[in-house]
Amino acid sequence: MQKMRTESDLLGELQVPESAYYGVQTQRAINNFKISNHQLADYPEFVKALGIVKLGAAQANNELKILSDDLYKAIEFASNELIQKKYLNEFPIDMIQGGAGTSTNMNANEVIANIALEHLGKQKGEYQFCSPNDHVNLSQSTNDAYPSALKIALFEMNKPLVDALENLSTSFQSKAKEFENVIKMGRTQLQDAVPMTLGQEFEGFSNTLNKEVDNLHRVAQQLLVINMGATAIGTGLNALPGYAQLCTKKIATIMNEDVLLADNLVEATSDTSSFVDYSSALKRLCIKLSKICNDLRLLTSGPRTGLFEINLPPKQPGSSIMPGKVNPVIPEVVNQVCFKVIGNDTTISMAAEAGQLQLNVMEPIIGFSIMESIQYLTNAMNTLRVECIDGVTANTEHLKQEVLNSIGIVTALNPYIGYKASTKIAKEALETGGSVYKLVLEHNLLSKEKLDEILDPKNMLGPHI
Structure with missing residues (x-):
């Protein structure tokens, strides 16, 4: 049988595995919250961040002479172990929890305290020498x-x-460059519009995603405004004067980033707008990404009765009953990830709205939802690139014939024969199945030489009269 040790808290005594670096409050969280099957250990960056915060606090407390050098060095050692992403298996609590994150904070406090105790030559649980609350959580x-x-x-x-x-x-x-001379028909409202190149279409995909890079950098920078030193509600009770500024400075140095202290700690302690903004940026990216995947699925539709303009790399048989069918499974899975992220954004919006008075207790679901979204999106975009986009090919000859046979090229005749005559030609072409080219010549609307110049696809790819 597993050996146990006895620890106590406000509610009384509880058995904790003797080998565990976590303590009684973590054990209560394990018992209380069996919700998502997603553990804090599944998000190593969060564990690392807890180590950064605890180290910054310890450094400030030591400099302010309220944490002894010996305890500081032990807590420093233990916090650095978390920063190096060690002891992840000591963070088994569910990401979805009540208590505004108290279980997560105490999980970190207990693990750091027990690592520090061992570093000091003591036994786990001998908190009189290094306490999760009095020392690791000091001024916090x-x-x-x-x-x-x-x-x-x-x-x-x-x-x-x-x-x-x-x-x-x-x-x-890269695909835009590869396809820069591949002529195709552009479409609006799923109807033939005017010619373009497949390269222009793929360059549009690239450019719209590039805009999201800048947007993500912008909203991520807002996350570096923190409220350390606010303690319970933003008044700074139980922290020394100057601690908030000093702790923030220490964290900035540890991270080598421009971490800033919030202007108003009461406001900052209850406000979750930076999480809302970041989640909104993820949603905006997903709307674009899902639209691109929809376009890819349309462009590869067929092969005999669809658009069949591009080929996506075949990844698996597409049907258990239809031989020869291959589905666009990579764009499909990315679509689904985007739906999930957009749903998470709704969760985050509801949780942000649900805060009352001086604290928002719903931060655990906010944090979990954003982390899940980031994780899913990162994997999805890497999958889309490697398993799909890098292997896209164009059906060049088919695309060229679509342009030559399209009614849409009549738009290029507007400046030369007028809208009314162009409409008449388009209508007759639709009714008879004839080509725009032949009908213009039959009606003596333009000379063959001029018509050839106007309807040269290359002359229809940009401003031209």
């Missing part, structure tokens, strides 16, 4: 430590997300 409460760590974690998780986005945009740009 959950209400400043938890949101500050959450913001730091999201800021760090944004980096691989942006990398995935930039790489995807670059992939689309």
Whole structure:
């Protein structure tokens, strides 16, 4: 049988595994919250961020002479272990929890305390020598430590997300260059419009994603405004004068980032707008990404009865009953990820609205939802790039014939024969199945030489009269 140790808290005594670095309050959270099957350990950047916050607090407390050098060095050692993403299995609590993140904060406090105790040559649970509350949590409460760590974690998780986005945009740009001379018909409202190149279409995909890189950088920067030193409600009770500024400075140095202290700590402690803004940026990206995937699925539709303009790399048989069918499974899965992220944004909006008075207790679901969205989106964009976009090919001859046979090229005749005559030609072409080219010549509207010049597809790819 597993050996146990006894720890106590406000509610009494509880058995904790003897080998565990977490303590009684973490054990209560394990018992209380069996919700999502997603553990704090599944998000290493959050554990790292908790270590950063606890280290910054310890450094400030030591400099302010309220934490001894010996305790500071032990807590520094333990916090750095978390920053290096060690002891992840000591964070088994559910990401969705009541208590505004108290369980998460205490999980970090207990793990750090017990690592520090071992570093001091003591036994786990000998909290009289290094206390989770009195020493690790000194000058803090959950209400400043938890949101500050959450913001730091999201800021760090944004980096691989942006990398995935930039790489995807670059992939689309490479295809734009590859397809720069591939003529095709553009469409509006799913109807033939005017000619363009497939390269222009893919360059549009690249450019619209590039805009989201800048937007994500902008909203991520807002996450570096933290409320350390606010303690319970923003008044700073139980923290020394100057602690908030000093702790923030220490965290900025640890991260080597421009971390700032919020202007008004009472407002900052209850406000979740930076989370809302960041989630909104993820939603905006997903709207664009899902639209692109819809376009890819349309462009590859067929092969005999659809648009059949491009080929996506075949990834798996498409049917258990229809031989030969291959589905666009990569864009389909990315669509579904986008739906999930947009749904998470709704959750975040509701949770942000649900805060009351001096605290928003719904921050755990806000944090979990954003982390899930970042994780899903990063994986989805990498998958779309590697498994799909890098292998796209064009059906060049088919696209060229579509342009030559299209009624849409009559638009190019407007400046020369007028809208009324152009409409008449288009209508007759639709009714008879004839080509625009032949009908213009039959009606003696233009000479063959002039018509050839006007309807040269290359002359219809930009401003031209």
